[in-house]
Amino acid sequence: MSAMLEVKDLVVSYGKIKAVKGISFTVDQGEVVSLIGTNGAGKTTTLRTISGLLRPVSGSIVFDGRDLTKVAPHEIVSLGLAHSPEGRRIFPKLSVEENLLLGAFSRKDKGIREDLAAAFELFPILEERRAQPAGTFSGGEQQMLAMGRAMMSRPKMLMLDEPSMGLSPLMMKRIMTTVTTLQQQGTTILLVEQNAQAALRRATKGYVLEVGSIVLSGTGKELLASDDVRKAYLGED
Amino acid sequence: MELAQQLVNGLTLGSLYALIAVGYTVVYGIIQLINFAHGEIFMVGAFGALSTALLFFRSYVDGGEMLPFWALPVLIVGAVAASVAIAVLMERIAYRPLRNAPRLAPLITAIGISVFLQEAVRLLYGKIPSFPDAKQKVPFPQIEVVSGPAFNLGGVTLQRSTIFTVGALVICAAGLFYFVSRTKTGRAMQAVSQDPDTARLMGINVDRIIVVAFVIGATLAAVAGIAQGLQVTNINFKMGFLAGLKAFTAAVLGGIGNVWGAVIGGLTLGLVEALAVQFIPGTFGGSPWKDVWAFALLILVLVFRPQGLLGAKVVDRA
Numbered sequence: 001m002s003a004m005l006e007v008k009d010l011v012v013s014y015g016k017i018k019a020v021k022g023i024s025f026t027v028d029q030g031e032v033v034s035l036i037g038t039n040g041a042g043k044t045t046t047l048r049t050i051s052g053l054l055r056p057v058s059g060s061i062v063f064d065g066r067d068l069t070k071v072a073p074h075e076i077v078s079l080g081l082a083h084s085p086e087g088r089r090i091f092p093k094l095s096v097e098e099n100l101l102l103g104a105f106s107r108k109d110k111g112i113r114e115d116l117a118a119a120f121e122l123f124p125i126l127e128e129r130r131a132q133p134a135g136t137f138s139g140g141e142q143q144m145l146a147m148g149r150a151m152m153s154r155p156k157m158l159m160l161d162e163p164s165m166g167l168s169p170l171m172m173k174r175i176m177t178t179v180t181t182l183q184q185q186g187t188t189i190l191l192v193e194q195n196a197q198a199a200l201r202r203a204t205k206g207y208v209l210e211v212g213s214i215v216l217s218g219t220g221k222e223l224l225a226s227d228d229v230r231k232a233y234l235g236e237d
Numbered sequence: 238m239e240l241a242q243q244l245v246n247g248l249t250l251g252s253l254y255a256l257i258a259v260g261y262t263v264v265y266g267i268i269q270l271i272n273f274a275h276g277e278i279f280m281v282g283a284f285g286a287l288s289t290a291l292l293f294f295r296s297y298v299d300g301g302e303m304l305p306f307w308a309l310p311v312l313i314v315g316a317v318a319a320s321v322a323i324a325v326l327m328e329r330i331a332y333r334p335l336r337n338a339p340r341l342a343p344l345i346t347a348i349g350i351s352v353f354l355q356e357a358v359r360l361l362y363g364k365i366p367s368f369p370d371a372k373q374k375v376p377f378p379q380i381e382v383v384s385g386p387a388f389n390l391g392g393v394t395l396q397r398s399t400i401f402t403v404g405a406l407v408i409c410a411a412g413l414f415y416f417v418s419r420t421k422t423g424r425a426m427q428a429v430s431q432d433p434d435t436a437r438l439m440g441i442n443v444d445r446i447i448v449v450a451f452v453i454g455a456t457l458a459a460v461a462g463i464a465q466g467l468q469v470t471n472i473n474f475k476m477g478f479l480a481g482l483k484a485f486t487a488a489v490l491g492g493i494g495n496v497w498g499a500v501i502g503g504l505t506l507g508l509v510e511a512l513a514v515q516f517i518p519g520t521f522g523g524s525p526w527k528d529v530w531a532f533a534l535l536i537l538v539l540v541f542r543p544q545g546l547l548g549a550k551v552v553d554r555a
Contacts (some may be wrong), residue, residue, distance in 0.1 A: 053434055077440040089435040091428050105421070106440030153440065155303050 003062075004029045004157055004188050005081075010059035012042075019045040021212035022059065027088035027157065027205075031177065032189045034199040034220065036233060043192040044086050046209075047159050052076050052085045064156065078106040082155035085218070086162050086192075088146040092135025096126050099134050099145055103152030105144050111154070119148035122178065140171035147178065157188040164195045176202060195232035200224045210234075238392045243511045243533060249399040249468070251507020252406040256461035257484030258491070258499035259413065260454025266494040267450045269340070273347035274327060275454060277354035277479015278320045282459030283377070283472040284313040284358060285319025290378040291368060298378055306381045306457040312427030316459035324455035328448060358474040374473040399469040405460050408501055413453070417496065422449060430494070479528075486535045486542075492548020500547055501503070509534050 005027040012020040020042040027033045035043050048054045050061050052073035061068040065079055071079070082103075091099050100119055104112045120127035123144040129137075134145055143163055150158055160179070162175055164172040176198050184201075193199035200206050203220035208229060216228060223229050289312050290298055297304050304312075327350055335343045363370030379385070388395040417423040425534045428436040429446045439445055465474050465480070481508065491502025513530035514523060521529075538545065 047318070049275060051438060053437060072442070073437040074440050074442045077438065083438045085438060089432055091431045094424070094427060098424055098427075101421075102315060102424060102436075102439045102441075103423060149439075 002029055003027070004031075004064060005190065006060075006062045007046070007050070008060045008062075010046065010049065011057040012045050012054055013057050018057075019212055020049070020056075021206075023209070023212070023214045025207050025214065025217070027188060027190050029188055029206040030183070031188070032183050032191060032202050034196075034203035034225075035190065035192045035209055036125055036194070036196045036204040036206060036229075036235075038079065038194065040211070041209040042212040043209055044161055045191070047083060047161050047192055050159065051081070065137075068159065069206060074106075077153050080154075080156035081159070082150040082153045082157070083159045084146045084150040084161065084163065086165070088139075088142045090134040090137070090142050090145050090149070093133055093163075094133050095131050095133055096137075096145060097130040099149050100126070103149035104154075106153060112152070115152055115154060122151070122181070123148055136171075139166050140168065140174070143167065143171075143175055144178075147175070147182075149188070151182070155187060157190065158191045159192070161192045162194060163191070164193060164198060172198060195226070196229060200229075239515055241393045243515045245393060245395060245399060245507065247508035247511030249402050250506065250510060251504035251506070252402045253425040253461050253464055253468075253480070253503075254484045254487040255406055255503025256402075256409060256457045256464070257480060258487040258503045259409075259457045259496060261485050261488040262491070262493055262496055262499040263426075263450045263454050266496075267426065267447055267451075267555075268332075268336075269345050271347065271485070271493075272332075272454075273344070273355060273481070274350035275349050275458060276479075276484070277326075278324050278477070279458040279462050279480055279484075280358065280472070280474065280477035281323050281354065281466075282316040282320040282455070283463030283466050283476065284371070285459065286316035286463045286466060287375065287377060288319070288365075288368070289315025294378065299313050301386055303365070304378050304380045306383075308378075309380050309383060310525075312378075312380070312439030312463060313460065316463050317456050319456040320459035320462070321452050324451045325448060328451045333444070333447075342410045351481075355474050355477070362474075371474055377470055377472050379470065380467070381493065384470075392464050396468070397527045398464065401467055402461075402464040405464055409457050413457075413496060413530060416453075422446070424490070426450065472485060483531060483534065484529060490535060490545055492536050493544025495524070495545070498545050498547035505546070506531055506534065 003026045008024045009022050010020055011018065011022050037043050045054065048066065049056050052068060052071060056069055064079060066079060068076060100116055104115065110124060125141060128143060128146055137145065163175050177190060180202055191199050200220040200223050205222050206218060206223045207214050208216035216223065257279050261272060262274045264270055290304060293311060294304050294308055301501060331346050331350055332343055335346060359372055362368055369375050383401045384396055387459050417426065426443045426446050428441060429443055430437060433443050436541045463474065487502040487506045490506055491498025510527045510531050514527050
């Protein structure tokens, strides 16, 4: 396995406040890597920096052999890195189909229609409502749309920021199953979650982030079994 | 008969406002900037058309003859080129460096550009060899078919320039509708206006889309510049001020940020002005009061429907 994404000594700050304080982690091809931690731990900041929406103070982000820290955000997606952001951020006034097509904005090949069909196969409800404005969707449906939209860029790696946030247990399960499906189809996944149990159960590797630093790492199973993780994130004594 | 006549007048005026108003609203929709220099883009368009006539159709202009009809598309190209060039430069030089500045900074800059462009045309236009001085109003070339004697439809006077103006609005609105809803760039524009950061994640170059918004606004304003020149048969360096203010009012009236709102707002404002001139009796009627009624309408809408006629309620993005 080769490293698909390698983050090294990454420091990101908002003005004087350091949100990410020198973290390093790697995601190998074919893996599902989970980044867990409480609110404010720096998970979303890390993803937004990888996508180029924020610029690091120092450190490097190498994706597929290329340093991303100087690449414009709109160019990163065409390198094969898709980001489904926190809060889903679908385009509310556009239809489902338009949202999905925007996911393929950076592509010029002829396979877009095919991938639209693939997204509809992954989430049949999207096809039923393809002409409906996305803003009328429930949280779970919006999450499916956000994931489908991210997959429309045909990414090598998909970053998912809190896909289970605010979802019913049933819908959460549905989303997490899809994560596994996508992995089996060959997409490498970096999953950020507050829901540690769900995220770690499917992870080949996990990192625990606390106020901007990685405090623990290991395989998903190791972390699930660790006392610290159980106490802090799974609500067990 | 008077009603029909005022409806025609209102529609003409309203179409002109609508063509300019689109420029305010598309730029606002993307970067939340009220581009107060947009009225000057309209003025520059009119001067662009005049310059084109002076450069390519000089013998007609000097001989006091009407330009042939085929000169119309050439003048339109000249007007659009001038407006677009100035709008793109303005965005690149003045607004882009202020992209992350407090919102007051680009607003003041816009007013500065507005004054700058007016003065530049006033002082420099006549310095171009063989061009007329533009410190006062300058005659605008008249063109076969779109200039000339008015039609009379059962007592209602229909100017040829009216047909040009309303026709231009219909064609521009149809083109804009197609562009925004059917093309990839149009969809990207909608995405940027709804959520710029997420649009970036889709691979959309937001800076490029902002330029596209300025280009669209400038194109329609340039066409409006020609329409104005044909209607009043002369142009001047300050023609953008009141027209720009009215068009801005129209954009707010329709719901700023909403393209169809700008069209509806422009037409409404034009009709209200025309009808107020004719039908409000006594001291408060007549053309001296038309601007008062136009802005009174704006105030009423802002009090009772602040989001404008078509605008959705503005919710701050999280």
